[in-house]
Amino acid sequence: MSAGGAVLAAATESEQVGSPAVNIAIFGAFVLVTLVIVFRASRNNSTAADYYAAGRSFTGPQNGTAIAGDYLSAASFLGICGAIALNGYDGFLYSVGFLVAWLVALLLVAELLRNTGRFTMADVLSFRLKQRPVRMAAALSTLAVVFFYLLAQMAGAGGLVALLLGVEGVAAQGLVIAVVGALMILYVLVGGMKGTTWVQIIKAILLIAGAAVMTLWVLAKFGFNLSDLLQGAIDKAGPGGESLIEPGRQYGVSAMSQLNFLSLALALVLGTAGLPHVLMRFYTVPSAKEARRSVVWAIWLIGIFYLFTLVLGYGAGALVGPEAIKAAPGGVNSAAPLLAYELGGEILLGLISAVAFATILAVVAGLTITAAASFAHDIYANVIKRGEVRPDGEVKVARITVIAIGVLAIIGGIFANGQNVAFLVALAFAVAASANLPTIIYSLFWKRFNTSGALWSMYGGLISCIVLIAFSPVVSGKVDPATGKSLSMIKDVTVDFHLIPLENPGLISIPLAFLLGIVGTLLSKEKPHPEKFAEMEVRSLTGAGAEKATVH
Template sequence: MLHLEAASTSPGNPWLNIGIFGAFVAITLVIVFRASRNNKTAADYYAAGRSFTGGQNGSAIAGDYLSAASFLGIVGAIATTGYDGFLYSIGFLVAWLVALLLVAELLRNTGKFTMGDVLSFRLKQRPVRIAAAITTLAVSFFYLLAQMAGAGGLVSLLLGIGDGVGQAVVITVVGGLMILYVLVGGMKGTTWVQIIKAVMLIVGAGVMTVWVLALNGFDFSALLDRAVEVAGNPAILDPGLKYGVSDLAKVDFLSLGLALVLGTAALPHVLMRFYTVPTAKEARKSVVWAIWLIGIFYVFTLVLGYGAAALVGPEVIAAAPGGPNSAAPLLAFALGGPLLLGIISAVAFATILAVVAGLTITAAASFAHDIYASVVKKGKPEPGAEVKVARRTVVIIGIVAIIGGIGANGQNIAFLVALAFAVAASANLPTIVYSLFWKRFTTRGALWSMYGGLISAIVLIAFSPVVSGSATSMLKTEGINFAWFPLSNPGIVSIPLAFLLGWIVSVIDNRREDPAKQSEMEVRSLTGIGAEKATHH
C-alpha cells in the first residue's frame, strides 16, 4: 500500500511505458498498412470486402464494444461504488440479446454499408439518408468524447502528467494517431486492430483476474471482505451506494438501464460490423461469438473492480490522475509492478485506439455514402470520389473529437459512453424497429422520430447536471448553473418520446409508402433473398 501512495504521481517507469506503447503502435501500424493494400472500392474501404468469417467478426465486434468504458470505466466504477458499478457490466451485456434477436440478421440482409441504406430501402431516400447521417455523427461524437477522455487520463497517469495542458497534448497525439490508422487502413485495417486488441484485452484481464483471486486463495468472499476492510465501507457490497441515495437517483438508474439495454442495437459502429461478413448466417454467428467473449470479460470486471478496491483502495484511486478511470492500471501496478502496468496500459491504449478507429470510419462512411454519394451526387459519384470524401471526413471528425475530448477530460468514461447509448437509442432504435417490423411506418414518421429523439436527448443532456450545476459537471466554474433537467441520463424521457413521435406522425400522415417496397423489404430482411445481388451491383 505505502509504495503505491509514494508513487501515485506516476506509477512505474514512464520510459518503459512509452517503449511498450511505441512497440504496440508500430506493430499495429504495420498490420494496418499490409491490410490496406487492397482497399480499391468503397466496399473494400467500408466493409472490408465482406471477407471476414463469423468468428473473426465476432472477435472484432467484441473489440469494438469492449471500449475504454468497459475496461477503465467499469473497473473504476466497481472499485469506487461497488455493486452499483457492476450494473454497467450487466446492462452492457444484456443489451446484446436485443441486438441478436431484433437487429443483426435483418440488417445484414437489408443493407449495404450504413444504417441509412436500411432506412432508405422503403422510405424516401434523400431526407432519411440525411437524418441517418446526422444521428450517426452525433452518436459517434459522444462516444468519441468518452474514448478521448480515457486516453487523456490513462496516458497522463503513466507519464505522471497532472496538469490540464499536458493532458490536452496527450489527447491531441492520440487523435492524430487514430486519424492515421483510419486514413490508411479503412475497415480492413481497423478490423484487424480490433481482433488483436480483443484478444490482448481478454487475455490481459484474465491474467489479472486469476492473479487477484490467487492472492485471496481463490476465495471470492475473502476478496470481498478485504475490499470492505480497505475501503472501510461495508456498503460497497450492497446495492444502492450510487443509485439508491434518493428517489431521483433510482429514476436515474432506470434511465441509465434503458439507455444501455436499448442503445447497443442502435450503435452505428456496431451495426456496421454486420456488413463485413458474407452472409446473414455469419452475422448471427458473429453475435454469438461476441456475446461469449464480452460475457467472459464482464465477469472479469467484477473481480478486477473489487480487486482494485482491496489492493489499491478507493481513496488512492480517486486521488490519481484520471480518477476512477485509473483503477485498472493501478491494480496492474500493485500486482506486477512497472512491467505489468506498462503491458496493461498498452492494452488499454490499444482499446482506445481501436474503438476510436471503428467509430471514425463509421461516421466517415455515413457522411460520404449517405450524404455525398447518395444525396449530393444522387447515387452516381465519380469512381474513387466517395472514398476520398470519406478520408477528408475522417480528418475533420478527428479534430472535433480532440477538442471535445479535452473538454470532457476527467469524467468517468462508462458514464460518458452511457450518454452515447442514450442518444443512439433515442435517435436510431425506434426508426430501425419500425422500418423492419411495421407496415404503416412513413418517411415523415421516421424523420420526426429521428430528429425528435436526437434533439430531445441532446437538449436534456445540455440542461442536466452532467454539463453544469454540480461538483462533477463538465463546466466547473462557480455560478454557472443552467441544469433544470434533474437526471444525468435522458433515456427515460427521450427514448419513449422518439417511439411515440414515430407512431403518431405515421398514423396521421396521409402519404402512404410504396407497399411493394415494404413487402420486398420484409421478405429480404427475413430470408436474405436479393441481398447478395444488392451487395455486388
C-alpha cells in the same frame, strides 16, 4: 462508454505512475506492430465495399472478436473496475447492462440489418422510405453519436497517456491528444475497415488476455476462494463495508437515484442496438448467418470479460483499498492500473496501460470510419450526387472526411480535456437509443411506417435528447454537499440553469422518440407501399436478394 479512460483526463496535475520509459517502450511496440498489420491489410482497398466493409471477408468468429474490441472501451476496463471497487454490487450492474444490451442487438437487428443494407444504417432506413430526407436524418444522427463518442475517447486518451508518461500541463496533454488523433487518422486512412478490424481483433485479444491474467493473479492471492476475496474487500472498506455485496450502496439512496439508474440502464441497453459503429460491423461478413455467429461470439467474449471485471473490481477494493483509489490521479478510474501496479509492479502496469491505450485507439478508429462512411455514402453519394458516383470517387471523399473528422476530434478532445467527458458518452448512447433504434425497429417490423414517421422519430429523438442533457444536472447545478464543489460539466457553482433533476435523458427521450414515430406516421398523408415492405420483409428474413444489394 469510455468514461473510465475519459475521466482520467481530469486527473489533478498529472502524477507519474510507474516508469515512463517502460510505458513508452510498450506503447511504441504496440503502435509499430499494428501499423505493420494495417499497411498489409490495406493492399486491396480499391472499392467502396473494400474500404467500408473490408470486402465482406471476415468470418463470424473474427467479426465477433472485432465487435468485442469495438465495444469493450476503456470504461469497461477502467470505469467498471473502479465502480465495483467502490460500490460493489451496484457497480457490477453496469456490466450486466452492457451485456444484456447485446441480446437486443442479436434478437432484433443483427441478421435483419445484414440482409437489408449495404454499408450503413441509412441503407436499411431508406429501403422503403424516401431516400434523400431519411438518409440525411440518419447521417446527422450518426455523426452526432460519433462526434460525442470521439470527444470522450480523445480526451480519455490524452488523460491516460499523460498520466502514465508523467506529462504535465494543458499544452502537453493537448499534444498527446494530437498524437493519438494523428495515429487514428493514419490507421483509418490507410487501412479502411479491414485494417481497423484487425486492430480491434488484436486489441480484444490483448484486453481479455490481460484481464484474465490479472483475474487469476488476484484469485491466487486469496487461495482461489471468491468468498475470501469478497471478505477482503469488505474488511478494507472499513465500517459499512458489508454494503459492497448488497444492492443499494449507490443507487438506492433516494428515489431520484433509482430513477437515474433506470434512465441510464435504458439508454445503455437500447443504445447498443442503435450505435452506428456497432451496426456497421455486421456488413463486414459475407452472409446473415455469419452476422448472427459474430454476435454470438461477441456475447461470449464480452460476457467472460465482464465476469473478470467482477474479480478485478473487488480485488482492487481488497488489495488497493477505496481510500487509495479515490486519492489517486483519476480517482475511481485508477482502480485497474493501481491493481496492476500492486500485483506486478511497473512492467504489468505498463502492459495493462498499453492495453487501455490500445482500447481507446481501436474504438476511435471504428468510430472514424463509421462517420466517414456515413458522410461519403449517405450524404455525398446518395443525397448530393443522387447515386450517380463511381465507387472510387466515394472512397476518395471518405478518406478526405477521415482527415476532417480526425482534426475536429483532436480540437474537440483538447477542449474537452479535463471536463466531465463521461457525460458525452452517456449522451452518445442516449442519442443512439432515441434517434436511431425506434426508426430501425419500425422500418423492419411496421408495415404502415412512412417517411414522415421516420423524420419525426429521428429528429425528435435527437433534439429532445440533446435539449434534456443541456438542462440537466450533468451540465450545471450539481454540487457535492460534502465539499461544495461542482460535479457538473460547468465548474462554476454559481451557474445553474438545470430544469430537470434527471441526469440521463433516456427515460424521457426514448419513449418520446417511439411515440413521435407513431404520431408522425399516422398524421402523414403519404401512401403506404405494402409491396416495398413485403420485399424488405422477405429480404431481411431470408437474405434473398441481399447479395445483389451489395454490388455497385
